[in-house]
Amino acid sequence: MTSAKAKTEMKEIRVPAHVQPYVTAIGIEKTVRFLLAFGGSYVYLSERPQDRSPVAKEIGTEATKALAKEVGAGGFRAPTAKPFIAAHLRYNKGLTTNEIARQLHVTDVTVRGWLKTGESKQLNLFDD
Incomplete structure (x- = not known):
């Protein structure tokens, strides 16, 4: 090395303050995956995500639940x-x-x- x-x-x-709740909920690796996939776009989070949820497909059902609990369920624009x-x-x-x-x-x-x-x-x- x-x-x-x-x-x-x-x-x-x-970690910037506006990203910290994401890192707290799902860790840095899944946060980066989430931001790369959805940053700048409107996203809907549910505490009971369905299999067809784009977020659940990207980061997993459990991570989606944790993220919804931390940042709040509902629709919002994801940061870039x-x-x-x-x-x-x-x-x-x-x-x-x-x-x-x-x-x-x-x-x-x-x-x-x-x-x-x-x-x-x-x-x-x-x-x-």
Whole structure:
């Protein structure tokens, strides 16, 4: 294992507040699958999903129930959270910038910008 690879595996990724309920309910891997499949679109969650539910088909019935309990049953527009997904794919999965860009349907320049700025866009409320 290269030292660069070891460094990327140890990087902690901050989960944005609007994505945290998803991660809490179903974990990071299923959250990323959910966001890649439904991000930006209208989604309906049920605490008693049917087999034909698109969400249940993507992440499983139990995960769909847990997600509905955490974020609330009913219809809503799922977040895209592309900068978060890009960071996860880079630092936890080891994908290249080009691979991430293809998955997220953005340019490599956009992905590099997200990865470069990372936490710098978040306000630090505790600095003196």
